[in-house]
Amino acid sequence: MAGLNFGVDCGLWTLMAQNSDKPQKVGELAAELGVDHALLSMLECSTPGSLCGQSINTLQARLMRHLSAMGYLIEIGVDEYRLTNYTRAMSIPVIGNGYLAMLSCTSSGPMRFHEFCRKRGWVNPTDAKDTAMMYAYGTTMDTFAWQQSLGYGTHFNDHMRGYALGFLPWMDDNFYPVKERLIDGADTDPDAPFLVDIGGNVGHDLELFLGFFPIVPGRLILQDLPVVIGQIRDLNPAVLRMEYDFNTKQPVKGARAYYMHNILHDWPDDVCEKILAKIKAAMKPGYSRLLIHEHVIPETGAYWEATALDMVMLTLLSAHERTHAAWYNLIETRAGFNINKIWSGGKGSQCLIECELPINGVV
Template sequence: MDADNKVKDSTTVDISVASSPSNLDEVPKLLSEIGEYIQRFGIDTDEIRKDAIFKCRQLFLALSTPREIMADHCWGQIGAMMAVGFGLDSGLWDLMAQNGDKPQRAPDLASSLGIEPKLLSRLLRHLSAMGLLNEVGEDEYQPTNYTKALSLPQIGNGYLGLTACTSAGCLKYHEFSRKRGWINPTNPEDTSLMDAYGTDKDLFSRVNELGYGKHLNDYLGGYNLGRRWWIHPDIYPVKERLINGADPSPDASFLVDIGGNVGHDLERFRAAFPDAPGKLILQDLPMMIGQVKNLDSSIVRMEYDFRDEQPVKGSRAYYIHSTLHNWSDDVCESLLKRVKEAMKPGYSRLLINEFVVPEMGAHWEITGLDMMMLALFSSEQRTRVAWYDLIERRAGLRIVQIWSAGAGVESVIECEVTNYEGEA
């Protein structure tokens, strides 16, 4: 057996710990705290609901034994992802949503979809056991809000366009890391995703090659559902910071979305600020621009590789949403310097819409996405210190302010050119 893979014959932990509840002493306190949060629902902000979810997670872990937690991860959750993906690809969730909220029999559903009844019964039974579907009788199930939402492309298609296409990169990350000496990876051309699937394709190229490009775009379009967008006045004051003082000419560039996928963010901006002056410009690689459909004709489509010179000069704002976290500091530095060269001092703003990881108490959505970046891109979600190092020290821009809106919500990092010569 390989020395790196062999299991130790002895352990310093007694085997009994695996079958004992993890932290029963904390249960009364957690129950009390959860009760307090429930009483405050509808009074305070959404942060209360998020805090309650976190405490419920802690309660589950406190009551569970380590063996049960292992089984939940290795059997329960993996099996649920398997069943959800099957339901998406077979049309199950669409059919159940069309049937409404009434109880639905597995054999009837199987007959309509051309699925062997026994197979569907096994999958639905597990989803019910995991609490994702309501079992109301033998082989009879009632939809939940979750299963109904799976019929929405913005929710369901993420399981096919992201998880199903990439999960080996996460599950086999230990092998990738072991081969490279357990170092923090930064090379975008050498990722756990590539290693796991034996490919030199990055995530976007791989997903499109597999035929799931639309599914990934749908997921990205729903990426922030239920969270406040950067244009919400509680996050970034668009009117005061961008619209006021902008060039009123219809030919002037107002907002350039760099790496904007198929235009989700610009569509929302146009809907929220229909009277904003100037042009809205979508920039992305030809592969992405070619997938643009149903985008308002007023939004300019522009094929662009961010490694090249930025062709739009002196725009009021340049916007980058969830792109820099896909890349190492070296690549991001090059991108930011290209933007800096195009910015008009005293007028242009660069807006980076991404998570800023807190030094302590990070929300699980931030840390979870950081794990995805680690495995799929050899990149990271950045802390405040890391952002300042990248933007100010390396790229030579100045951070005017970091506009934040609470746990699990992306911040807006507002930047400006620091001098009139365009030098760092």
């Protein structure tokens, strides 16, 4: 992990990808990246061309030699390598920056999870204010605040974009029939709220939605915390940006749809129940729908990406990916919604859970 993260942060994978498939020498890469200068400062060596400079190239060579031995690089000759598809992919920000966001400032949580559990009597963690990550780093900040405090907020934004890679978008007709379920029957007033993306980060899901439906009845609204909204650099002007904390009263009333992607899996049931209550109070009976975009883990034959994400939730947030039964318990029994249908985008894909307010109070 040290070598892979090093390659992301210093730009090694990006440079090698730009250089295409030709064999690339460690010394030339180090010189072009300016790695020598940065490491010379750290090592307090100020003599250009000295043995200290040679040791720096050796450091990069050591990292690349190990990554080659592990299969992440292809060794061509002495200190000469080519990328594999794996390290080439790490030149893409939504992949490479995800390593920094999810490992650089949180990885001690999983590594010390056993200690955290031992000290708490080996019980399943369900307290959002007491997590293995908080224990490992001695902080009261949750994962998201902790990442921001260490300067990895924008890296996390890239990581969130990565969830769409390789899977059918939820707004594709082969996944969820947007026209039939949302557009038909929607308020045609151009100022009416059509789709509200709650906790939508920097707007990647709404950008994707606009690619499928560039014209919709009403407004597209992106909601997230001020620090996240402030990190938006490029977003379609058709999307209204709104600073909002989903633990507070929902300001947008009567939208056609309220959408949450990978929000509820970050929190235990008691917190989710409060989040859902805020949305429920804003919804219009018989009109508004709640769309929850997350994994629905089957009782048997679970897909590895879903179970891996469950381990992230377990060790960083004291939360979990939910099974079919767990979703019904949370959404219907605890939060008081009706689940109309759970739509799937195929094997390994996250699902879209469509919910409505109960009719006459009957769930």
